[in-house]
Amino acid sequence: MAALAACTPESTVPSPVAANAASGEASASTAPPTAVATDLAPAGGGEQETPSASAAPPSTAPSSSAPSSAVVPQHSLTDPTSPWVIVNKHRPLSPQDFVPADLVQPNIRLAVSGEAALVISTTAAAAEKLFSAAATEGVIMTLASGYRSYSTQVATYGGYVASTGQAAADRASARPGHSEHQTGWSFDIADGGGACSFQPCFAEQPAAVWAKANAHKFGFVVRYPWMFHDTTGYFYESWHLRYIGVEAATDMASRGIATLEEYFGLEAAPDYL
Known part of the structure; x- marks a missing residue:
């Protein structure tokens, strides 16, 4: 499949290299943006573009009602x-081998073990509420991939380079130090029945549909939304959730802002610099 993917699971890596999972950590409450941050990048944003048919399921492009001015982060x-923290193809982690200090295993249904079953404590607490709320509405989710260490990403990305070359690898796997999974603020979900995991058709599964409509209530956004790969650098990943806090996530949803790059007035990052 020719889609860009930030969260390719180890079972799809076209090499013998195993992509083990890791864990992450976090804290700090999230409030609406009000105070000036000194590390805000120049305002930018990305154009909407329809990816190839194989990259995502048929859908209607979202209409953005976001203001043109950049949001000032707190x-x-x-x-x-x-x-x-914004991690994309223009903004690697610093340090690139960063390891979260508070990795825990959330009390939710798991489809993985080891480091991949971990996230940081703040993310874990929010995930437990999200999974519980979904279950009360008859939607069963599983954690399909959580923390991913720098060394794991080295192995995963290296496997792609060895098998397909660097250009193709950059379309399928994040370079080491550029994966949001390494922060512990994000994780991938799967449907309780296991259907369409890490595939475009997952967008039509109950877990993805429910998360898209409700994740903001628990502080999460779908980090790589449909038709914004020219901004985020990755085609639609309906399974990849990112914690930013309830108030910020709800603010994005209410204002129709699809990406963190747009929300914070950052430049688009479709390719590595």
């Missing part, structure tokens, strides 16, 4: 312990 956009 938390750091560069500190990996910040709930608003």
Whole structure:
């Protein structure tokens, strides 16, 4: 499949290299943006573009009602312990081998073990509420991939390079130090029945549909939304949720803002610099 993917699971890596999972950590409450941050990048944003048919399921492009001015953040956009840290193809983690200090295993249904079953404590607490709320409405989710260490990403990305070359690898796997999974603020979900995991058709599964409509109530956004790969660098990943806090996530949803890059007035990052 020719889609860009930030969260390719180890079972799809076209090499013998195993992509083990890891864990992450976080804290700090998230409030609406009000205070000036000194590390805000120049305002930018990305154009909407329809990816190839194989990259995502048929859908209607979202209409953005976001204001043109950049949102002024209250938390750091560069500190990996910040709930608003932005990690993309232009903004690697610093340090690139960052390891969260508070990795825990959330009390939710797991489809993985080891480091992949971990996230940081703040993310874990929010995930437990999200999974519980979904279950009360008859939607069963599982944690399909959580923390991913720098060394794991080295192995995963290296496997792609060895098998397909660097250009193709950059379309399928994040370079080491550029994966949001390494922060512990994000994780991938799967449907309780296991259907369409890490595939475009997952967008039509109950877990993805429910998360898209409700994740903001628990502080999460779908980090790589449909038709915004020219901004985020990745095609639609309906399974990849990112914690930014309830108030910020709800603010994005109510204002129709699809990406963190747009929300914080950052430049688009479709390719590595």
